[in-house]
Amino acid sequence: MNSKAYCYFCGAELKEEFIEGKLRQICSLCKKIHYENPLPVASVILSNNSREVLLVKRAYEPYKDMWCFPIGFAEVGESIEDAALRELKEETGVEGKIIQLVDVSSHINPIYGELLIVTFEAEKTGGVERPGDDAKDCKYFPIDNLPRLAFDSQEKAVKTYIELKKDLWKIQDSLKKFFEGAKQDKIGYKDSLLSDELLNAIQNNSDKIITLWLNDISTNPSTKSYHNFDKKELYNRAIYIIGQINNWLKGIKGEVEFKSFYCELGRKRKKEKIPIEELISSVSILKKHIWMFIYSYSVWEKIIDIYRMFELGERLVYFFDRAAYYIILGYNEEDYTGK
Numbered sequence: 001m002n003s004k005a006y007c008y009f010c011g012a013e014l015k016e017e018f019i020e021g022k023l024r025q026i027c028s029l030c031k032k033i034h035y036e037n038p039l040p041v042a043s044v045i046l047s048n049n050s051r052e053v054l055l056v057k058r059a060y061e062p063y064k065d066m067w068c069f070p071i072g073f074a075e076v077g078e079s080i081e082d083a084a085l086r087e088l089k090e091e092t093g094v095e096g097k098i099i100q101l102v103d104v105s106s107h108i109n110p111i112y113g114e115l116l117i118v119t120f121e122a123e124k125t126g127g128v129e130r131p132g133d134d135a136k137d138c139k140y141f142p143i144d145n146l147p148r149l150a151f152d153s154q155e156k157a158v159k160t161y162i163e164l165k166k167d168l169w170k171i172q173d174s175l176k177k178f179f180e181g182a183k184q185d186k187i188g189y190k191d192s193l194l195s196d197e198l199l200n201a202i203q204n205n206s207d208k209i210i211t212l213w214l215n216d217i218s219t220n221p222s223t224k225s226y227h228n229f230d231k232k233e234l235y236n237r238a239i240y241i242i243g244q245i246n247n248w249l250k251g252i253k254g255e256v257e258f259k260s261f262y263c264e265l266g267r268k269r270k271k272e273k274i275p276i277e278e279l280i281s282s283v284s285i286l287k288k289h290i291w292m293f294i295y296s297y298s299v300w301e302k303i304i305d306i307y308r309m310f311e312l313g314e315r316l317v318y319f320f321d322r323a324a325y326y327i328i329l330g331y332n333e334e335d336y337t338g339k
Contacts, residue, residue: 007032038106038114040074042084043154045102045161046094046122051169052140053158054129055147056091059136062111063150067141069119071151084120090133096122102164103157119157121164167304170194178311187258187319188251194304195312198294199246205293206242210235212289222281225274238286245290249315262323266330276331280324287320 004025007014012029019026025034046054046069055067070091074083081098088096099121107115131138141147143162149155174194181189202209214231217223226234244261247253269279294312299305 004034008034036114038116039112040080040083041071041107041115041117042074042080042087043069043071043117043119043151043157044084044088044096044122045069045119045157046088046092046096046124047143048124048140050140051143053143053146054092054094054138054140055149056131056135057137058150059131059134065136066150067147068150069154069157070135071117071154080118081120084118085122088122089127091131091135092138093127093130093132094124095126096124099123100164103153103160105153105156107151107153117151117153119154119160121161167302171304171307174307174311178314182318186251187255187322188248188253190251193311193315194308195315196250198298198308198312199249201294201297202242202290203246205297206239209242209286209289209293210238212293213238213286216285216289217282220281220285223278223285225278226282241286242290245319249319258322259326262326263330263333266327267333269327270331276328279327279331283320283324283327287316291316 004014006012007027007030009032010027010030012027014025014034015028016023017026018024019033025036026032027034048054053069056070057067058064070084070087072083072087072090074080078086084098085096088094101118102121103117103119105117105119107117109115129138129140143158146158149158171194177189177191178193214234217226217234218229218231219227244253248258266276266279270276291313294309298309
C-alpha cells in the first residue's frame with residue numbers, strides 16, 4: 001500500500017487500522033478513511049483489413065525498444081475511451097473510434113503501483129501512421145506473428161481479441177471463397193466452407209429428409225404423377241440424389257458429371273411420361289425439405305450459425321437452379337443420344 005503521512009481533509013496524521021477486511025489508512029482526528037485505488041490505463045488494438053495490428057516501438061524506459069499497443073494513463077476530466085483514442089493519436093498519428101471493449105486486467109508496476117489496464121478495439125477514421133510522442137516507430141504486424149510485447153497485460157489482451165474475432169474471421173474467409181467460386185460459376189468447392197458442416201448433416205439425416213419428401217409428393221397437387229409411383233423406387237432415386245448433392249457441392253464431382261446426371265434424369269422422366277412441370281416441382285419440393293430440415297437442425301445462438309444457414313441456402317438455390325436447367329435440357333432433347 002502506498003502510505004501517506006497526513007489527512008487530505010484536516011491535515012492530521014494518518015494511522016493504519018484493519019477496516020472492512022483490509023489494512024487501511026485512517027485519519028487519527030476526523031476518522032476519514034483514505035482508500036487507495038488503482039490508476040486507470042487505456043490501451044488500444046487497431047487492425048487493418050489484412051488482420052494486422054498497429055504496434056509502437058517504445059522510445060524510453062521502461063521496456064525501451066520493445067513493441068506494444070498504444071497505451072497510457074487516463075487523465076483527469078477524460079473518459080477511459082477518450083484516453084485510449086488520445087494515446088492512439090499521440091503515439092501513431094491515427095484518429096479512430098472505439099469499436100468494443102476487449103479486455104480489463106490488473107497489473108502492479110514498481111513505479112506507479114497498482115494499475116487497471118483497459119484495452120479497446122478501435123477502427124481507423126483518419127490520420128497517417130507515424131511515430132509520435134514517446135514512440136520510436138509504429139508499424140502493422142500480422143496478428144498471428146507478433147513480436148514479444150512489452151506488457152503482459154497486452155499479451156493477454158491479444159488472446160482475448162483473437163477469441164473475440166475468430167468467428168468473424170471464419171465467416172469472412174468462407175464468404176470470400178464462396179463469392180470467388182460464384183464468380184467462376186462453380187457448383188462445388190474443394191476448399192472447405194462453413195456450411196460444409198450442414199452438408200454433412202444432410203447426408204447423415206437423408207432418410208428423414210426423404211421420408212418427408214415422399215409424403216409430400218405423394219399428396220401434393222403439383223406432383224400428381226408421383227401419387228401412384230412405387231415409393232421404394234422413389235426412395236432409391238432420392239437417396240442417390242442426396243448423396244450426389246454432397247459430392248457436387250464439395251467439389252468431389254465436377255460440372256461435366258453434374259450436367260450429365262441431370263440431363264439423363266430429364267430424359268428418363270420423359271420416357272416415364274412425367275410432365276416436365278411435375279418433375280421440376282418434385283425437385284423443388286426436395287429442396288424445400290432439405291432446407292426445412294436444416295432450419296430445424298441448426299443452432300441459432302451465434303452469428304456464425306446464422307451465416308452457415310445463409311451460405312447453405314445460397315448454395316442450395318444455385319445447385320437446384322442448375323439442376324433444374326439441365327433436367328429441362330435433357331427432357332427437351334429430340335432424342336436420347338445426348339447431342
